[in-house]
Amino acid sequence: MREFILFSRGVTREFKINDLPNAGRMDLIARCITNAIFLSYSLRKDVKIHVVLNGPPNPPLTVTFFTNELKNVSPDERNVASHINIAIKNFLKGKKESEPGIFIEKKSFEKIVEEKVEEYGNENVIYLHKDGEDINSVKFNSNTVAILGDNKGLPEKQEKFLDKLRIKKVSLGKIEYLSSQAITILHYELDRRNLWR
Amino acid sequence: MREFILFSRGVTREFKINDLPNAGRMDLIARCITNAIFLSYSLRKDVKIHVVLNGPPNPPLTVTFFTNELKNVSPDERNVASHINIAIKNFLKGKKESEPGIFIEKKSFEKIVEEKVEEYGNENVIYLHKDGEDINSVKFNSNTVAILGDNKGLPEKQEKFLDKLRIKKVSLGKIEYLSSQAITILHYELDRRNLWR
Numbered sequence: 001m002r003e004f005i006l007f008s009r010g011v012t013r014e015f016k017i018n019d020l021p022n023a024g025r026m027d028l029i030a031r032c033i034t035n036a037i038f039l040s041y042s043l044r045k046d047v048k049i050h051v052v053l054n055g056p057p058n059p060p061l062t063v064t065f066f067t068n069e070l071k072n073v074s075p076d077e078r079n080v081a082s083h084i085n086i087a088i089k090n091f092l093k094g095k096k097e098s099e100p101g102i103f104i105e106k107k108s109f110e111k112i113v114e115e116k117v118e119e120y121g122n123e124n125v126i127y128l129h130k131d132g133e134d135i136n137s138v139k140f141n142s143n144t145v146a147i148l149g150d151n152k153g154l155p156e157k158q159e160k161f162l163d164k165l166r167i168k169k170v171s172l173g174k175i176e177y178l179s180s181q182a183i184t185i186l187h188y189e190l191d192r193r194n195l196w197r
Numbered sequence: 198m199r200e201f202i203l204f205s206r207g208v209t210r211e212f213k214i215n216d217l218p219n220a221g222r223m224d225l226i227a228r229c230i231t232n233a234i235f236l237s238y239s240l241r242k243d244v245k246i247h248v249v250l251n252g253p254p255n256p257p258l259t260v261t262f263f264t265n266e267l268k269n270v271s272p273d274e275r276n277v278a279s280h281i282n283i284a285i286k287n288f289l290k291g292k293k294e295s296e297p298g299i300f301i302e303k304k305s306f307e308k309i310v311e312e313k314v315e316e317y318g319n320e321n322v323i324y325l326h327k328d329g330e331d332i333n334s335v336k337f338n339s340n341t342v343a344i345l346g347d348n349k350g351l352p353e354k355q356e357k358f359l360d361k362l363r364i365k366k367v368s369l370g371k372i373e374y375l376s377s378q379a380i381t382i383l384h385y386e387l388d389r390r391n392l393w394r
Contacts, residue, residue, distance in 0.1 A: 018215060021276075027272070027273035031228070035378060038375055038378075039374060039375065040373040041348075074218065075225070076218055076274060077273060078215075078224075078275075079218075175388050176238070177236060178236065181385075184374075184378045184382065188369070188370075188374075188378075188385070
């Protein structure tokens with residue numbers, strides 16, 4: 001399984017689909033989801049992306065997309081964002097399973113990270129960061145959980161939390177990519193190592 | 198210089214910014230442009246992407262984004278697409294330089310490819326294709342022009358045209374990525390080889 005945890009400032013209320021940047025960079029979030037889940041003509045198998053929404057009014061909420069169950073999602077920002085909007089609406093009605101393969105919960109960044117460390121061991125959880133160990137010298141297993149921040153990165157508190165859990169920082173080289181590009185590159189590196197599922 | 202040539206089915210008229218997928222997959226085109234030109238917090242230097250719009254009503258039109266001159270472009274699909282819309286509107290008024298760093302011309306895929314072969318030599322022009330030579334065994338110089346298709350790929354006629362010019366096919370591995378992801382991966386591979394500008 002490959003999983004991604006995105007720390008975002010996405011809003012925790014319904015938002016205007018015609019103004020994604022002002023909904024806590026919901027455009028960035030949508031691009032991250034697209035690159036986590038899509039290939040040409042198909043969804044990847046065995047991929048989850050957990051987006052922690054830390055924006056107003058009632059953070060945190062965590063929205064999860066799980067490719068093995070997803071239906072009717074298209075790669076454009078507007079479509080992906082519309083599914084997040086539906087999830088938020090459903091959460092407000094008390095529904096946690098929003099649509100097939102799309103789940104939403106009142107869950108913090110720390111909580112989801114702890115769950116994944118528990119599930120896979122902290123050696124399989126990485127934090128994508130420019131100052132980390134170069135990915136070329138990192139050994140991966142078939143299970144990888146990658147943590148990343150949005151355009152503003154992780155707050156100090158959350159970085160310290162990852163340090164305490166001894167989560168390894170991994171770098172994609174000297175260049176700082178968009179979060180959505182970093183997801184594509186990590187997938188590519190794992191694809192190249194033939195680490196599927 | 199790194200340049201990209203995207204063969205697309207994008208429409209050659211003004212389109213609705215709230216329905217990019219039905220404007221010849223303008224959403225896909227916008228994501229390709231974003232990944233060609235943006236890094237975290239900045240535009241790349243010395244990058245051009247030429248999008249050939251082959252959709253109705255008056256194909257072809259080629260829109261070029263050149264990072265060294267661009268201003269006021271954001272990475273979200275809606276923003277990028279709005280600049281294409283402005284370019285089409287300007288073209289209809291006879292204006293070829295639409296905004297700083299954004300140009301539009303009545304130019305075919307074949308013509309722009311020929312120009313780039315002339316400019317850089319055909320050894321520096323590649324066609325990203327799953328059946329090509331693996332990128333790991335390809336030698337690159339600091340100038341690279343990468344040709345790619347949209348979700349439907351290149352028509353047979355255009356593929357034959359590239360064959361005639363002896364343009365090398367290059368593959369990113371066994372997996373078929375979205376066009377926008379392929380752009381990110383090519384950039385990454387060239388970044389890793391320290392091939393800047």
